Amino acid sequence: MSIYRIAVADGDSIGPEVVHASMDVLNFLQDSIFSDVKIEYREVEVGWKGLKSQGSSLPEESVKKMEASDGLILGPLDVGRYPVGDPGGPSPSGKIRKHFDLFANIRPTVSYGINRNYPDGEVNLVIVRENTEGFYADRNMYMGNGEFMPTKDVAMAVRVVTRRGSQRIIREAFRLAAARRQHVTAVHKGNVLKVSDGLFLQVFGEIAEEFHAIRADDKIVDAMAFDILTNPQKYDVIVTTNMFGDILSDEAAGIAGSLGLAPSLNSGENYAMAQAVHGSAPDIAGKGIANPIAEVLSCGMLLDWLGSRNNDPRLAKMSYLIESAVRKLIVKRENLTPDLGGHGTTESITRGIISRLEEMKK
Known part of the structure; x- marks a missing residue:
């Protein structure tokens, strides 16, 4: 046994x-x-x-x-x-x-009716957050820290987006969606971060081609910050980079009614x-x-x-x-x-x- x-x-x-x-x-x-x-x-x-x-x-x-x-x-x-x-x-x-x-931080959001704007059972979405790179300076470097000061008056931070990191988190999102309502939304800031989020979106498009039965779309993070509160019923699986996922999932906890109802798994x-x-x-x-x-x-x-x-x-x-x-x-x-x-x-x-x-x- x-x-x-x-x-x-x-x-x-x-x-x-x-x-x-x-x-x-x-x-x-x-x-x-x-x-x-x-x-x-x-x-x-x-x-x-x-x-x-x-x-x-x-x-x-x-x-x-x-x-x-x-x-x-x-x-x-x-x-x-x-x-x-x-x-x-x-x-x-x-x-x-x-x-x-x-690499995968899985953060589900479910409505229980605690927040009266979202009746019990009306919302059931999951945010799939890349967990090992992005802007998080404590984990995005092989050696050293991704945040530093070249002079006393200048602070800089490095954002890391890799093809491998994008591939595995996006595949995880599609794997989850296949067992749910078969819809994946990529969240990004590709209109400004054209290189790093450009790579993330490129990989998203490539992997979406492998999952023809699953609906795939994308949304700029600014718009998602609004839409996740006004129309959360539209979403099933949301996949995004580290910092965006961290912020959006805390915001989504308001749908459930409290951060005390917001679980997560790091896998x-x-x-x-x-x-x-x-x-x-x-x-x-x-x-x-x-x-x-x-x-x-x-x-x-x-x-x-x-x-x-x-x-x-x-x-x-x-x-x-x-x-x-x-x-x-x-x-x-x-x-x-x-x-x-x-x-x-x-x-x-x-x-x-x-x-x-x-x-x-x-």
């Missing part, structure tokens, strides 16, 4: 709260419904915990434990707040993405990391009101990825049950956290998800 090994890093601020809630859900599924599925969870230190105990926000020991695992659950981190000179900074998650070549050929879209929210840390849903759903996405990779339908079923339980909880509007307009707590949401899973078990 296969044993899956998943590394778990609590992260910073609200990280331990939402990760522990997610683990409660995963452990219930494994103990009460899928007792034949063997998953071992291994704690690793990332963030302040690693910095204090091992001198780095991303200790080498933690990376080795991740390498010995099938995937990673990562809590939100205090990115940008670690001290100068931290070997793991400024973004441990960026370094993890680069180390494991997690490569051989590894994947569950990581909620939202940040570490230090202003509410320790208050017991952090919304764990995004992290819970991200864990479900990791299970689905592992199930697909290992041809194990049980993991896909676990992912489906998590998503279904979350929807039932939100639609009932019971004990929701303040970001969703309720007066509930992290614990009440966790209990609510587990209660819905118990109901489905019957």
Whole structure:
């Protein structure tokens, strides 16, 4: 019988709260419904915990434990707040993405009716964001940093768009669309960034020719920033470069009603990391009101990825049950956290998800 090994890093601020809630859900599924599925969870230190105990926000020991695992659950981190000179900074998650070549950042957006402009079930789109190059200076260079100052009065940043990077993220988008509503939209700024986005669009057109059954179109990022809020129902899979995808997916979280409902999966050929879209929210840390849903759903996405990779339908079923339980909880509007307009707590949401899973078990 296969044993899956998943590394778990609590992260910073609200990280331990939402990760522990997610683990409660995963452990219930494994103990009460899928007792034949063997998953071992291994704690690793990332963030302040690693910095204090091992001198780095991303200790080498933690990376080795991740390498010995099938995937990673990562809590939100205090990115940008670690001290100068931290070997793991400024973004441990960026370094993890680069180390494991997690080129695809999959960020779904679903409407639950929390935002009254978008009724429950009306919107279901996914943003596929290139994750290893673009303008992100912490991961777009083989050596050194993609942001620098040639003089004290001039700051410069390098944008990296490669044919290989474009090919694999665009293929991932078409692969996802084939199992959805068969529509892919490329988002770009090709009217200004004619060379870098020109290459991205060229590759998009080439790959679209391989998928005749899937509708392919493109949109300038300015127009998409407006249209994704006014007509999100039009879109199925949106594929774009790193920074555009990061910004648009945070904007799209408004459709769901909160960043606390925005999950994501960072995946490569051989590894994947569950990581909620939202940040570490230090202003509410320790208050017991952090919304764990995004992290819970991200864990479900990791299970689905592992199930697909290992041809194990049980993991896909676990992912489906998590998503279904979350929807039932939100639609009932019971004990929701303040970001969703309720007066509930992290614990009440966790209990609510587990209660819905118990109901489905019957």
